[in-house]
Amino acid sequence: MSKTNDEYMPHLYSDLVWTWPIISPPGDYIPDTEFFSKVIKEHSKNEPKTLLHLGCGGGHNDFTFKRYFEVTGVDISEGMLGLARRLNPENTYHYGDMRTVRLGERFDAVAILDSVNAMTAEGDLRSAFVTAYEHLRPGGIMLTMVEQLGDQFQQNTTFCTTHTSGDVEITFIQNYYDPDPADNSYEGTFVFLIRRGGKLEIHTDHQLAGVFPLETRKRLLGEAGFEVEQVEFKPGTFAEGESCLILVCAKPSYQGVEQ
Numbered sequence: 141m142s143k144t145n146d147e148y149m150p151h152l153y154s155d156l157v158w159t160w161p162i163i164s165p166p167g168d169y170i171p172d173t174e175f176f177s178k179v180i181k182e183h184s185k186n187e188p189k190t191l192l193h194l195g196c197g198g199g200h201n202d203f204t205f206k207r208y209f210e211v212t213g214v215d216i217s218e219g220m221l222g223l224a225r226r227l228n229p230e231n232t233y234h235y236g237d238m239r240t241v242r243l244g245e246r247f248d249a250v251a252i253l254d255s256v257n258a259m260t261a262e263g264d265l266r267s268a269f270v271t272a273y274e275h276l277r278p279g280g281i282m283l284t285m286v287e288q289l290g291d292q293f294q295q296n297t298t299f300c301t302t303h304t305s306g307d308v309e310i311t312f313i314q315n316y317y318d319p320d321p322a323d324n325s326y327e328g329t330f331v332f333l334i335r336r337g338g339k340l341e342i343h344t345d346h347q348l349a350g351v352f353p354l355e356t357r358k359r360l361l362g363e364a365g366f367e368v369e370q371v372e373f374k375p376g377t378f379a380e381g382e383s384c385l386i387l388v389c390a391k392p393s394y395q396g397v398e399q
């Protein structure tokens with residue numbers, strides 16, 4: 141997760157962060173992250189041993205990434221970082237904004253997965269890609285997701301799931317709507333029906349997500365210095381027949397450049 145409005149942190153990343161492992165458990169991420177790890181290994185010029193995850197959230201992808209890489213994660217939600225550290229104590233986590241963070245080290249691979257959706261302005265998206273490039277060793281691979289394209293956006297897409305943990309039951313409702321298809325963002329509205337021992341609490345949340353033409357993403361990646369290839373990906377959370385794109389971004393390895 142990466143906050144793009146310094147005045148606002150969504151409830152899911154602050155006071156409702158405790159719900160995240162319940163409504164989106166780490167086990168759900170295993171098949172997708174196995175696929176990401178395979179793509180990184182297949183496209184890297186050198187054997188990838190270290191990975192930087194920008195916008196790591198609660199560390200649910202890292203739960204699988206750590207099987208293959210030494211993982212460092214960055215996120216702007218202290219609550220999410222707390223979850224990540226508890227789930228993956230062997231990993232290294234830093235507080236930071238993917239647009240501006242500089243860790244002073246390079247990695248064999250970088251991932252910006254669904255957290256890239258927090259970038260709602262072209263300048264923010266460019267900055268995140270530059271951060272990834274500057275932290276990547278020559279010959280390394282950066283993966284980023286393309287979950288939504290403007291010309292394919294479906295208005296009022298709504299999901300409803302129910303999850304339990306002990307005496308806590310959470311019904312989680314998600315709705316996605318684009319009030320202005322001409323701009324680069326759409327709205328996510330969330331309702332949490334939380335029952336503790338049968339007693340109901342109702343919470344709502346709202347956040348903006350970015351939607352950019354594929355050509356814009358590729359242009360910004362190219363300007364950052366990447367060579368880009370696209371791969372079709374079918375996330376486990378998508379409906380049958382639906383898919384999205386993974387952009388496999390290579391940092392050129394030039395003769396004489398330090399590895």
